[in-house]
Amino acid sequence: MDTNTAVMENMESNNPKKTFWEAVKDFFGKDLVQYIFKRVLMFIPTIFLVSILTFFVIQLPPGDFVSSHISSMLTSGEMVSEAEAQAMREDYGLDKPFVVQYVKWVKDIIWTPTDSSYYRINHSHHNWKYSFSYGQNVWTVIAERLGITVGITAIIMVFQYAVSIPIAIYSATHQYSVGDYIFSVIGFLGAAIPNFILAIVLMYLSYKWTGDPNLGLELKSGVGPFLKSLIIPLIVIGTSGTCGIIRSVRAQMLDEIGRQYTLTARAKGVKESKIIMKYCFRAAINPTVSGLGGILSSLFSGSTVTALVLNLQLQGPQLLKALQTQDMYLAGAIVMVQAILVVVGILLSDIALAFLDPRIRYSGGSR
Amino acid sequence: MSRKLKTKEDYYLASQWTLMGRKLKKHKLAKISLLILAILYIGALFADFLAPYGLEEFNSLYKDTAPAKIHCMYEGKFVGPYVFKLRDELDFSTFTRHIYEDTSEYYKIRLFTHGEEYKILGFIKSDIHLFGVGEGSNGGAGAKIFLFGADKLGRDIFSRVLLGSRISLTIPFASAFISFFLGIAIGGLSGYFGGVFDIIIQRIIEVIGAVPQIPLWMALSAAIPSGISSVKIYFYITVILSFINWTGMARVVRGKFLSLKNEDYVMAARLAGVSTWKIIWKHLVPGFMSYLIVSLTLGIPGSILGETSMSYLNLGIKSPATSWGVLLQEASNVTDVAVHPHKLIPIIFVTITVLAYNFLGDGLRDAADPYK
Numbered sequence: 001m002d003t004n005t006a007v008m009e010n011m012e013s014n015n016p017k018k019t020f021w022e023a024v025k026d027f028f029g030k031d032l033v034q035y036i037f038k039r040v041l042m043f044i045p046t047i048f049l050v051s052i053l054t055f056f057v058i059q060l061p062p063g064d065f066v067s068s069h070i071s072s073m074l075t076s077g078e079m080v081s082e083a084e085a086q087a088m089r090e091d092y093g094l095d096k097p098f099v100v101q102y103v104k105w106v107k108d109i110i111w112t113p114t115d116s117s118y119y120r121i122n123h124s125h126h127n128w129k130y131s132f133s134y135g136q137n138v139w140t141v142i143a144e145r146l147g148i149t150v151g152i153t154a155i156i157m158v159f160q161y162a163v164s165i166p167i168a169i170y171s172a173t174h175q176y177s178v179g180d181y182i183f184s185v186i187g188f189l190g191a192a193i194p195n196f197i198l199a200i201v202l203m204y205l206s207y208k209w210t211g212d213p214n215l216g217l218e219l220k221s222g223v224g225p226f227l228k229s230l231i232i233p234l235i236v237i238g239t240s241g242t243c244g245i246i247r248s249v250r251a252q253m254l255d256e257i258g259r260q261y262t263l264t265a266r267a268k269g270v271k272e273s274k275i276i277m278k279y280c281f282r283a284a285i286n287p288t289v290s291g292l293g294g295i296l297s298s299l300f301s302g303s304t305v306t307a308l309v310l311n312l313q314l315q316g317p318q319l320l321k322a323l324q325t326q327d328m329y330l331a332g333a334i335v336m337v338q339a340i341l342v343v344v345g346i347l348l349s350d351i352a353l354a355f356l357d358p359r360i361r362y363s364g365g366s367r
Numbered sequence: 368m369s370r371k372l373k374t375k376e377d378y379y380l381a382s383q384w385t386l387m388g389r390k391l392k393k394h395k396l397a398k399i400s401l402l403i404l405a406i407l408y409i410g411a412l413f414a415d416f417l418a419p420y421g422l423e424e425f426n427s428l429y430k431d432t433a434p435a436k437i438h439c440m441y442e443g444k445f446v447g448p449y450v451f452k453l454r455d456e457l458d459f460s461t462f463t464r465h466i467y468e469d470t471s472e473y474y475k476i477r478l479f480t481h482g483e484e485y486k487i488l489g490f491i492k493s494d495i496h497l498f499g500v501g502e503g504s505n506g507g508a509g510a511k512i513f514l515f516g517a518d519k520l521g522r523d524i525f526s527r528v529l530l531g532s533r534i535s536l537t538i539p540f541a542s543a544f545i546s547f548f549l550g551i552a553i554g555g556l557s558g559y560f561g562g563v564f565d566i567i568i569q570r571i572i573e574v575i576g577a578v579p580q581i582p583l584w585m586a587l588s589a590a591i592p593s594g595i596s597s598v599k600i601y602f603y604i605t606v607i608l609s610f611i612n613w614t615g616m617a618r619v620v621r622g623k624f625l626s627l628k629n630e631d632y633v634m635a636a637r638l639a640g641v642s643t644w645k646i647i648w649k650h651l652v653p654g655f656m657s658y659l660i661v662s663l664t665l666g667i668p669g670s671i672l673g674e675t676s677m678s679y680l681n682l683g684i685k686s687p688a689t690s691w692g693v694l695l696q697e698a699s700n701v702t703d704v705a706v707h708p709h710k711l712i713p714i715i716f717v718t719i720t721v722l723a724y725n726f727l728g729d730g731l732r733d734a735a736d737p738y739k
Binding site for chain 2: 042045046049050053054057058060188189191192193194195196197200201203204207251293294297300301304305308309316319320323324331335338339340342343346
């Protein structure tokens with residue numbers, strides 16, 4: 001969202017930053033800037049649709065959260081009368097149509113005090129920002145884990161690309177060699193074994209071999225232990241995506257290597273490494289760059305099960321728990337945050353793609 | 368000369384599918400994968416007959432026991448494959464259950480034994496199972512043969528793997544098929560018409576891709592009315608998976624339509640007054656059908672793995688009905704894996720199936736490539 005508003009601000013406040021703005025235009029070219037502007041505008045309806053879908057999804061499970069909240073209050077010994085329950089329902093607008101509830105939800109999620117004591121004391125001010133199970137503002141609850149989730153996801157993504165792209169280039173340039181086969185088999189196996197099983201087996205093996213039962217169990221503080229505990233999550237979450245990237249880059253590379261321009265370059269005596277890196281690789285990387293958003297979203301979903309098994313303090317298990325306990329504000333807010341992150345990822349990957357491939361800026365982004 | 372020309376003529380006249388089939392035959396891994404998949408699907412079809420025990424048959428004595436040991440020699444004599452009956456004993460120093468083989472009599476493994484009743488292919492009643500354990504050498508009874516060991520309720524994992532394959536192999540297939548058609552229809556329309564319609568569809572695809580999958584699964588499976596038969600629940604789960612997975616296919620189809628719709632032959636068809644619908648189905652879709660088949664093949668393994676994740680989160684099929692994901696629930700923590708490693712056996716089937724589909728998809732892709 002930040003990059004979005006930053007770009008928008010740049011576009012509106014032309015006068016004070018005119019030199020900078022012109023520099024940007026000169027650097028990227030006019031087409032690219034126009035393309036980015038168009039894509040950023042598209043971002044707004046996407047977020048709007050995401051919010052509608054999110055709200056619809058969190059409403060789907062049968063029964064409403066007020067009844068589940070009341071039943072949990074009753075079990076903890078609090079008395080709730082029928083009139084109070086009815087008042088609560090009215091406060092949340094549960095008797096109103098879908099559209100009204102949705103508008104209230106969006107309003108509440110954006111504007112309300114962040115002081116957590118406000119929610120404990122003032123029960124009559126029911127709004128969508130309050131997490132039942134934590135008794136706190138949902139943003140406070142989310143903030144606890146958001147940093148680490150984004151950090152880990154970023155590390156895993158960098159790991160995936162750093163590992164898979166060199167392997168893919170090697171496999172493509174040494175097609176049907178022993179190395180190609182070995183990498184293919186490992187990649188296929190990594191993708192064929194469900195994440196949670198791989199996590200459990202690795203945990204067991206690490207316990208057997210190193211005697212450290214906590215290896216990978218939780219994210220610890222301190223650089224050394226932190227990196228050590230990152231090994232298993234990296235392998236488990238990383239491998240499933242790595243295989244996909246290796247295969248798509250390898251297939252694309254093979255296509256490009258077979259093209260006539262490669263032959264021409266080779267005939268002209270261009271160095272092989274230059275042919276591969278400057279021509280083939282640049283053309284082959286496109287689908288991978290455009291798949292960035294998808295990879296981000298599969299990382300969020302894929303890491304949930306792994307994080308559950310390994311007891312990682314990530315957003316996924318928090319979301320799952322919120323959904324199971326019908327803590328619908330928290331769930332809705334987490335889904336929104338993750339979805340916005342993914343949409344931003346797609347936006348950035350589209351911009352990167354336009355930067356890499358001039359054909360896309362000219363044709364207005366139809367890929 | 369005539370023969371050679373004939374084959375050459377055949378080659379030029381051969382349809383796209385004949386050529387694909389011919390190339391696929393040369394791809395060894397794909398052929399082996401196809402064979403393995405055929406065996407697995409036949410196994411699923413005749414699961415009741417091949418499995419020695421029924422879905423709900425259990426024996427609490429055998430709970431968590433390791434795979435049955437099959438012996439051949441009894442007291443120095445060859446008697447053919449047999450198993451011993453298990454007995455348990457409480458170890459009073461540690462208060463743990465100790466299970467041992469009762470070697471006083473042996474139980475021969477027999478073919479075509481009578482067991483739980485079932486219906487072959489859903490309509491022929493039978494109670495014959497491929498193999499089982501007969502009477503003991505001294506007339507005893509009650510021995511079991513659990514080839515892959517037993518789960519925590521004392522049910523045969525081998526039987527349950529076979530019976531579970533009926534769901535694990537068909538639901539992903541059906542789900543991939545539904546997303547296949549949704550993807551072609553929506554992606555095709557989006558690519559063919561373009562404009563506002565295209566923009567809207569693109570946003571929808573982006574949105575479905577952006578919302579995390581787990582809440583979608585949870586919300587949709589929570590929306591399944593409770594108290595309906597398990598068969599219906601499978602059906603709903605299939606539909607759920609496909610409503611999330613069609614977006615990838617739609618993207619591929621849209622891209623292909625964008626590049627094909629301006630080809631001369633499409634223009635010619637349009638000028639000749641062919642209807643839009645006919646252009647899409649007769650002229651455009653066959654042009655990249657092979658790619659779609661590849662995507663379909665490669666989409667199935669994703670659904671198989673998705674089903675295991677769903678079951679792990681308790682969102683999928685509920686016991687006593689079973690699938691490979693349900694079986695793997697028992698291997699969902701370190702203690703289980705450490706103490707009862709045999710519970711990981713279903714993973715072998717998941718992995719083999721996923722690998723086979725992947726290799727088959729690769730082989731099909733190579734076969735569909737006209738430049739190779």
